[in-house]
Amino acid sequence: MIEIPVNIPGQPTSVLVYRGALESFAAVLKTHGTATLPRRALVCFDRNCAVHANHAVRTLRAEGVAVSEFGLEATESAKSVRAVETIWDAALAARLDRGDCLVAIGGGIIGDLVGFAAATYLRGIRVIQVPTTLLAMVDAAIGGKTGVNRTLPDGGLGKNLVGAFWQPSITIVDANTLRTLGKRELRAGLAECVKHGLIADLELFHDIRKNADALSNNDTTAIDRLLPRAILVKTAIVARDPLERGERAKLNLGHTFGHAIETLPLSSGNLLHGEAVAIGICAAATTAKSMEMINADEQTAITNTLASCGLPQRFEGTTTVDDVLRRMGFDKKNEGGKLKLILPRGLGACEIVSEPPESAVREGLRAIGIHS
Ligand SMILES: NC(=O)c1ccc[n+]([C@@H]2O[C@H](COP(=O)([O-])OP(=O)(O)OC[C@H]3O[C@@H](n4cnc5c(N)ncnc54)[C@H](O)[C@@H]3O)[C@@H](O)[C@H]2O)c1
Known part of the structure; x- marks a missing residue:
């Protein structure tokens, strides 16, 4: 287990690299870095990552956290204000207040979407990022860039043109989640690693x-x-x-x-x-x-x-x-x-x-x- 502090003035956060973290998710929040156990949480997950989200939900409930779950589609066309609205509405239905938090479990699409919903819901509540792709582990889930795509004047897709900087309270990297990731998606993450090396x-x-x-x-x-x-x-x-x-x-x-x-x-x-x-x-x-x-x-x-x-x-x-x-x-x-x-x-x-x-x-x- 390695904890990497991110010393942003006024907004300290950290990245925890820990295989198996999802299976002791609640304990991790209680004992690590900048996160704490919330009273209520809305766990938003990529529908292809339900198996990983289940671990987190189970351990949170065992600690008495009131958990609501929300599955999302991870496509660039679904990375939209419309999807953010559905997260706001799920947060309202779960009666989340400013002491509660969103948890984003998925690749960069889910992290960007849920991060933006957290930045804007009640003018900002905590978000915990749990990346499940290599790309999101080394890049998207770190640093607080959140946002959605918009349609360009010519009808094309404008990437990440609307968004906010909103630092996660912690980013939890559990490399066991990569076991279900396709090889093509894993390789796509290596591109960002090559970029970091360069x-x-x-x-x-x-x-x-x-x-x-x-x-x-x-x-x-x-x-x-x-x-x-x-x-x-x-x-x-x-x-x-x-x-x-x-x-x-x-x-x-x-x-x-x-x-x-x-x-x-x-x-x-x-x-x-x-x-x-x-x-x-x-x-x-x-x-x-x-x-x-x-x-x-x-x-x-x-x-x-x-x-x-x-x-x-x-x-x-x-x-x-x-x-x-x-x-x-x-x-x-x-x-x-x-x-x-x-x-x-x-x-x-x-x-x-x-x-x-x-x-x-x-x-x-x-x-x-x-x-x-
Ligand atoms: N915020 C940032 O700083 C930042 C940085 C880089 C990229 N991004 C954004 O990230 C997005 C790309 O993210 P990505 O490459 O992580 O892809 P992604 O979120 O699109 O996921 C890729 C595919 O893998 C599936 N998947 C994810 N995790 C899985 C797992 N563990 N098991 C099985 N299937 C899984 C998803 O359902 C999807 O089909 C882009 O929208 C990009 O703009 C943001």
Whole structure:
């Protein structure tokens, strides 16, 4: 068991990495970090994670907590204000007051939705994040970004455009929940781990490459070694810049490209968020190479590491460079209509670049298979 404090001024929180935590959930809340046992709780869970939610509910009830349960669908189209309204209504029906709490059990979609409901219900009640995907364990369930998608003026899906910063009182990472996660979803989480290595931890980056097979197969030793390292990159940045006034934007490496292609249709179905991030990192690497921020060997190391994790490096649908550039214009980081990109500077560091040369961005998009 490892407890990682997140020292946000005025809002201290923590991440507890503990296999089996859900089976002693109430005891964990009583004895760890920033959480306490509530009188009433609304446990909101991804319907694909009911088996994990049951453990938490059972232990809370055994301690006398009045628990209500609420199952949610985890799709990007269901990550909406409508879904948040259903959570508010369930919280009202459960008569939750400001001393009570919401518990979010699921991947990033559920965490973002339930977090936003907690940020807004009664102008804010506590939320406990229990991530069940690798992606949410190392990224989405940490740092307090919550929110929903909106439809763009052209009818496309605008990712996470409405939301709030709302820190969880604790994030509880129980890697046993990964046992029911599909291999494709597990690999999608490795994309965010590669991102964390590229941003700030070169050793983590190399470790992922070396252990890619074991990690993709949910090997306990490899995952247990990965989790605290990958989490520490995020918690350190969030503690220094909780409201994304500067450095925190670095965690968006690959995301401006990734968000722009994530909701485009593919002949073979839709991309998972982590898959879109992997493709976005490849586009960022080519853009950085063309701006001489990384060299050819470093670019190859990035694409090879993503490939060793079984992650895609090209967009296989039909769209145009102009269409993707237009979509990138809706990114939250942009200011005054000016594009802002996060690009690697060598391996293990990156920079926030305002108004990168359009020719370099277009080259990045062509490298991932998007043509004019
Ligand atoms: N708030 C943040 O800082 C932040 C950071 C990164 C990503 N995100 C958001 O997170 C979302 C992606 O999250 P995700 O990759 O965790 O995916 P997800 O929540 O979409 O879950 C992926 C799939 O796995 C299923 N699932 C989840 N856990 C499972 C388990 N243990 N067993 C079986 N099935 C399981 C879900 O039902 C879903 O079908 C995106 O909406 C993205 O915008 C937010």
